[in-house]
């Protein structure tokens with residue numbers, strides 16, 4: 001049985017432990033929600049000050065050139081690329097994940113429609129019913145407004161996916177790590193199945209980027225999008241990313257054809273001509289203050305690598321599962337996250353009949369996790385700033401809350417859970 005002393009020993013040997021100092025976390029808080037909103041890199045405050053006071057305040061409009069604002073989506077995209085197995089010139093940071101998904105899905109349908117007749121006849125977008133709702137909504141919105149004649153097929157079980165990827169499937173659109181359960185798909189295997197049927201794959205990496213090692217090229221993926229404000233610590237509402245590999249860029253046409261995606265935006269021509277390369281994934285002017293802060297999160301990742309992060313992530317999530325089952329085993333908790341390492345992201349979810357109330361009680365005691373319908377208590381583990389002692393202490397507080405029934409089942413809910 002692991003003890004708190006064992007956890008402290010693990011922390012003493014942990015090569016990532018010094019990186020915790022790169023984040024500003026409040027005293028007395030154990031933050032297990034970096035999968036929803038990453039913590040603030042210490043450098044973000046000074047960076048925000050510099051962007052606002054100097055770049056905007058002093059240099060004004062000149063900063064589009066002198067401070068590199070105009071190139072920022074591409075420059076930061078290149079900096080993010082190694083974390084997902086992408087190459088330079090294949091990623092931009094822009095817009096939101098919802099919007100990028102819409103652009104990528106529309107482009108993928110168009111690639112199929114422009115392809116051989118067998119591709120053009122394909123009319124289904126295959127995804128999971130358990131996908132993050134915005135992904136389903138955006139796909140259904142696209143099918144309702146722009147891609148009439150297409151339909152979204154919601155698959156109920158992971159093991160039913162192979163059969164659902166049939167000759168009618170135009171695009172397989174999946175979230176790589178499920179936001180609720182932490183289930184991680186086998187990207188290479190599903191991509192190979194999709195390609196064998198003539199379908200393209202679009203991956204949402206919202207809960208994968210910065211959380212698990214990714215190699216989009218090795219997996220053969222076609223398109224990908226994801227968040228920067230979760231594991232990448234880019235800040236609340238920070239712009240998302242979109243990946244279009246070089247070999248698909250010429251065929252990548254998306255309907256949100258704004259001037260930032262134009263080949264010569266300042267020619268102010270009335271006709272749209274898409275930029276060469278990844279620039280065509282852009283739409284309009286970016287929120288520069290927010291975008292600039294994404295760099296502070298990416299810088300921390302350059303001090304380590306995803307293999308080290310993954311090793312610690314699995315150690316933290318294994319420990320959390322072990323301790324919850326050993327110390328809270330008398331309570332009605334059910335693990336919904338896979339035990340198999342290959343199938344697990346960087347979070348652990350348990351159901352409890354009073355999950356919302358228990359999470360509220362934990363938050364009141366400084367252990368910040370979150371709640372997702374139905375009945376799921378979700379705990380994200382971010383190896384850059386979470387220690388093994390944090391895991392011990394969080395489980396101890398959970399045990400006390402459950403043993404003492406110190407939760408209010410009638411607690412009212414905020415707008416955001």
Ligand SMILES: *Cc1c(COP(=O)(O)O)cnc(C)c1O
Pocket residue numbers: 096097098099132134135175179204206207227240
């Ligand atoms: C968090 C998340 C999003 C968020 O989309 P926004 O446009 O940033 O609100 C989308 N998809 C998945 C799978 C997510 O986990």
